[in-house]
């Protein structure tokens with residue numbers, strides 16, 4: 001069967017790996033935010049670690065932008081990624097404000113092993129040997145997990161504490177949902193014309209992202 005006859009590649013991955021995807025997007029930490037039982041010290045631990053992650057996410061996005069610029073003909077890909085970089089600029093300012101609100105000192109956060117592992121994975125994708133199809137599909141997966149996790153905390157029947165709603169809105173808002181769908185569609189476009197080998201590598205990366213996201217949420221427990 002030609003790949004063009006099949007459903008979009010990311011859609012087949014989501015179906016095939018559904019339980020793992022659910023594990024990342026319905027994690028006990030975000031479910032505890034949603035039902036209001038979350039322990040604020042867990043939230044503060046997550047906030048500090050995520051700030052470090054987001055700082056490392058900036059050069060990753062820059063590397064995806066360079067790949068898009070080199071490997072695509074129209075401006076659409078670069079424009080979507082550039083929008084992501086602009087959002088990250090606001091996001092870093094937001095982390096600083098939020099951290100001071102919660103008395104979290106960002107200068108003294110020590111990255112935990114899971115965070116170092118995740119940042120090392122991002123760095124491996126920054127290599128010029130990794131092609132754009134792989135980088136954009138990993139990028140989509142990373143953003144999609146946050147979008148789905150936090151959008152779930154904003155549904156009508158959720159009991160998310162008022163103090164955490166702004167955090168949930170940052171990734172759970174409709175604009176971010178739209179941005180994730182745009183990334184997904186860029187990823188599908190690339191995967192559709194990629195070799196079987198590249199698609200296979202991208203699927204492995206997708207699973208690695210889900211695993212790292214689960215480990216990342218787990219860090220909020222403070223037992224690792």
Ligand SMILES: Cc1ncc(CNC=O)c(N)n1
Nearest residue numbers: 050053054057142143146216
């Ligand atoms: C661990 C992790 N994964 C995804 C995101 C969302 N992207 C940018 O903010 C994030 N902040 N942290």
